[in-house]
Amino acid sequence: MRQNMILKDSHGFTLVELLAVIVVLAIVMLLAVQAILPQMTLARKNALAIEANSAIEAAQSYVVTKALTEGLVVGKDDGLCVKISTLADGFYKVDTTKYSGYVKITQAPKAPGSTSTSTNYLYQVYLQNGQYMANGKGLEDNKQVNITGDQIDEYDASSFNGTPPEGCK
Helix, strand or coil: CHHHHHHHHCCCCCHHHHHHHHHHHHHHHHHHHHHHHHHHHHHHHHHHHHHHHHHHHHHHHHHHHHHHHHCCCCCCCCCEEEEHHHHCCCCCCCCCCCCEEEEEEEECCCCCCCCCCCCCEEEEEEEECCCEEEEEECEECCEECCCCHHHEEECCHHHCCCCCCCCCC
């Protein structure tokens, strides 16, 4: 009889109460994951955008260096395509096992009525990391344009087979 009294006086949680707590925790975790995942995706896209802008800067250095040392001339029509792995050799610090692609360089058309004798170039970067693809311009209306995370697209990694983009030889 005394044991029955002790058991009745003991306090604890019922199975229903424990299950209710687990359900509430699961709902909170689900809401937290839904809030965090888009931010993680945006961070990955922004990181690729930074790499794409660095690739454009490396391509600019590449063109200037090759023009001075080897007399490289980038034409209006034919342009020049440089692999990211080529830029990684002295112009660009990048993990080529993580990123691949090309920077296409063409001569930018002169603005109507422009009397400038300088040559401007259009840099288009095609940079991918297995999940996202950066495809943007580095120069527009003779002004530097930075690629942003909004210009980074998801793509099917199997569709990129390492071939240069259209216009690259």
